[in-house]
Amino acid sequence: MSLIDGIGPEAAPRARPAVASVKDLRVHFRSKVGVVHAVDGVSFDIGDGETLGLVGETGCGKSVTARSFLDLVPMPPGIKAGGAIEFRPHHTCPSCDGAGCETCDDSGRQAEPCDSCNGGGCEGCGHTGQRTIDLLEISEKDLQTIRGNRIAMIFQDPGKALNPALPIGEQVAEVFFQHRADDLLADAGASDGTEALGGALIQRKAGLKTSRIEDFLLSLPPLRGQRTKLMAAVQTRVAEALAETQIPNPRKVMDRYPHELSGGMRQRVMIAQAIACDPDLLIADEPTTALDVTVQARILELIRDLQQRHRTSVLYISHDLSLVKEVCDRVAVMYAGRIVESAATSSIFTDPHHPYTQGLLAAIPSANHERGRLVAIPGNVPELIDPPAACRFAGRCPYEAPACTAHDPLATTITANHEVACFIHHAPAGDEERPTWDRKVR
Amino acid sequence: MQIRDYILRRLMVLPVLIIGVSIIVFALTRVGGSPIGVYLQTGMTQEEVTELEERFHLDDPLPVQYVYWAGGVLTGELGWSGVAAAPVTDVFLPKLAATMELAISSALVAVVLGVALGTFAGARRNRLPDHLTRVFSISGAAMPLFWFAILLLIVFWVYLGWFPIGRSDPNIYARIDHPTNLYTIDSLLAGDFGAFGDALWHLVLPAATLGYGATAIIARMMRSSLVEELQEDYVDAARAKGLPERLVLRRHARRNALIPTVTVIGLSFGFLLQGSVVAEIIFRWPGLGRWMADSVLRGDQATIMAYVLFTSVLFLVVNLAVDVIYAYLDRRVVLGE
C-alpha cells in the first residue's frame, strides 16, 4: 500500500534523490581590484542520510558554499552570480514511524511530495516527485522556516558563535520558540487558547513575538501561571536537547554563560541547538578546527553517532583530510572555488584521480613520513579575480600541459560515483597537447 | 562574585572616596583665598572682621577648618550664600530639584532617542537613514552648546513663540503644592494635568538644548558598536537558527552593542551637568547651574564648595551605576578585579 499517491510499487524505481543538490553555484565578491570568483561553478549532491565531506585548503570557498545554503553570505560585498541549491525536505516515514522499512529504504525518512504533481514527477521537482525548494530563490520569510528547522548549521568557533550576553538555556530555547511553538503550547497545556486575551498572549510568547508590555502583562498574576508552565515546557525540551549531546548536568549548564564553558562544551551546545528540531541537513563548517586535538576526536564521534541515530544528512567541511576520513561516506575535494574530484571516501583515499587530491593526500602526516616533514604542495592558490578559462591548478600541478591553461576542465565521471575535473581524464575542446600521468613537469 | 555582593562592596568604598573628594574640593577652593568676603559689610571695623573670622573659624589652621566644614556638611550646615542671601542649605534643595528635573528629562530623552537612532542607523549601515543620523550626530557633537541654545531661543521663543522660557507660569505655579519641587511630579501628585502640561512645555527648550549633544554622542556610539556586533559570528548563528531579523537585532546584536554605549551614557551625564549651566542661564531656569555661575562671579565659596562636592558625589554614584549595568550586560566582566 502506498501512502502517497503516485508512488507505489508499480511506479518506476528511481535512485533516491539527494536531500540537497548544489548546481553550478557561483558566488562572487566585489572588491577594489575586481570581482573575486570565490565559488565558481560548484556542483554536488548530498544524498539522504549521507555524510558528505567538503575538503580543501583555507580560502578555497568552502564556507561561502556552506553559507549559501542559508543565505548567510554578506551581500554586498557578495554577489549571487548564478546556480541553484535545491533542497528536498523530508519527514519521518509514516509507515514505520522512523524505524526503517521497505517504503523508505530503511532510512526511516521520506521526502515530502511535490506540491504541484503530488509525487507524480513534474518539471518543477526535476521529475523526482519530491518537494524541491531552490534555497537561492525563496523569500527571507520562507527561508526562516527552514533555517534551524530543516537545515541547521554549526560554526567553526563555538566561542564566537554563542552570544556572550545570554545564558546557554535561553539561546537553545530560541530554536524551540521559533520552530516548535505549537508543541510548547501543547506541553504547557495552553494550546486550546483558553482565555481570549491570555491565550493570545501566551501564544505570542511561545512564538517569541511578545513586546515588552506584553511580557510585563504575562508576569502578572492572572497570566503568570500559564507563562510559568510554558517556560517549564521549554526548559524540559532544552534540557533534553543538551542531554542528547552528552552534556552532563544539562539543567545547570542552561544557566551558564558561554564563557563559563569549555570549547568542547560550547560546541556540544551548538550541536544540541542545531539538531534540536531534527533537521534533514546539518552543515558543519570546520566544527573541530578551533578545538583541542583530544576534544576534536570526541566531537567527531558525537557527530557521527548523532548522524547515525537521527539519519540526518551532513555536509562536513574541513581542511583536514584525515578528519574527513573518519566521518564521511563521500568526499568532494574543492580547489579555488571549484570541485575538482568527488567520490566515495574509500576511493578518494585509495584511488585519487586528480593531481590536487594526490597532492593533498601526500601532505597528510602519516607513519611513512617522519614527524615534521610535511610534503606540502608547492606554489600558491591563484588569485580568483576575474580568472581566465583554464584549470585553476595549473601553475602548481606536476602534470600541467598546454591544454590546461587554454581550457576549463569539466567534471567527468570515470567510474560510478567518481568524478574528476582534469584533462588527464577527458579531452580538451581544442587540439592543444593533453597532460598524461607519464609526463611530469615539476 | 555575585552582582549583589559587588554592589555592596562598591558601596562600602564609596564613603572613603567621598571623603577624598571633599578634601580636594576644600583645598582647591581655599587656594582661591579666604571666603570672608561674602560676610563683610561696608563700614565694618577691623575688630568686627576679626570677630567674624573667629566665628567662622577662619583663623584656625586649614585642617581644622576642613573638619568644621565637613562637620557642617554632615549636619546640613553648608554656610551662607551671598548670592541668594540665605543659607546654602535652604536654597540648595529647590534649585537641585530644578536642575535634576532638567538633567533627568534630558538624559531620558537622550538615552531613549540615542539608542533608538543608533540602532536604526547601525542596522541600515550606509543607507539613507544611516547618513541622516550621521549628519544629526556630527552637528550635535560639533555645535557649541550656547550657540545652539541661542538659536532655539531666537527661533522658538522670539519668532515663533511656540515654547516659553523660565520654569513655569507663575499663576500655575501658585495653583498647586510643591512637595518635591519637581514640577512635573508635583503636578501629577496634585492631579492637575494643566500644570503638568505647563511643566513639560517649559522643559522643551532647555531639555532639547541639553539633550541634543548627549543624544548625538550616544547615537554615534550605539551605531558603531552595533555595526561591529552585527559582524560577529553569533549574529549569523542566530540567523541560522531561523530567528527573524527583528529578533536577531533585539535579542542578540543590540544587547551586546549596548555594553560600550553604557559607558558613554555615564560620561554624557557629566556633559549634561556641565551644559546645564549654559542652558539654565540662557533659558532662565532657576537651577543649580545658574546659581553656581553667579556664585563663581561673586566668589561665593560656600556655594561653590557645596556644588562641587555634590556634583562629584553624583559622579561617583553614576559611575557605580554604570559599572553595575556594565557587569550585568557583559557577563564576561570579572567582578571585583
Ligand SMILES: Nc1ncnc2c1ncn2[C@@H]1O[C@H](COP(=O)(O)OP(=O)(O)O)[C@@H](O)[C@H]1O
Ligand atoms: N565577507 C567576504 N568579503 C569578501 N570576500 C570574501 C568574504 N568571504 C569570503 N570571501 C572570499 O571568498 C574566499 C573563500 O572564502 P571561504 O569560503 O571563507 O574559504 P574557506 O574554504 O576557508 O572556508 C576567500 O578567499 C575570500 O576571497
Ligand code: SF4
Ligand atoms: S587539468 Fe592539467 S593542470 Fe589541471 S589538474 Fe589536470 S593536469 Fe593538472
Ligand SMILES: [Mg+2]
Ligand atoms: Mg571556512
Ligand SMILES: [Zn+2]
Ligand atoms: Zn519507513
Ligand SMILES: [Zn+2]
Ligand atoms: Zn513535481
